Amino acid sequence: MNRFFISVFVLLSFLFAQEVTSSSQKTARAEYNITPEMLAVLHDNSDPWFSEDKFYHLTACAAIPPLTFHLCTSYGNIDVNRAKVYSVSATALIGISKEIYDKKKKNHFSWKDLFWDGVGLTIGYFLFIN
Numbered sequence: 418m419n420r421f422f423i424s425v426f427v428l429l430s431f432l433f434a435q436e437v438t439s440s441s442q443k444t445a446r447a448e449y450n451i452t453p454e455m456l457a458v459l460h461d462n463s464d465p466w467f468s469e470d471k472f473y474h475l476t477a478c479a480a481i482p483p484l485t486f487h488l489c490t491s492y493g494n495i496d497v498n499r500a501k502v503y504s505v506s507a508t509a510l511i512g513i514s515k516e517i518y519d520k521k522k523k524n525h526f527s528w529k530d531l532f533w534d535g536v537g538l539t540i541g542y543f544l545f546i547n
Contacts, residue, residue, distance in 0.1 A: 478537030
């Protein structure tokens with residue numbers, strides 16, 4: 418379990434360190450061969466890796482697996498192994514459905530949101546179920 422927390426900490430530290438902003442010194446140096454098109458992609462932060470929305474995705478998907486697991490085992494009389502499958506599947510289905518809804522209504526499908534859904538699902542599963 419300690420390895421899991423260390424892995425999450427290292428992953429988050431790496432993601433924070435790799436965040437690219439418009440004032441980044443890497444893009445200003447001449448040793449990087451960055452075309453204007455690549456620079457435009459780097460400066461486009463309409464869907465950042467870290468935002469309030471990403472936090473909501475993480476926490477919601479961390480809360481759904483233990484909730485559905487508890488409901489399945491306590492009220493549904495489902496055995497533990499099937500309840501684990503149902504809780505993970507329900508969480509994944511909710512996360513993917515939310516992105517499909519966003520694509521239809523807001524015309525914006527975010528792979529970054531799905532990433533944070535997966536991180537939340539993993540945290541919820543390993544902390545509360547397994």
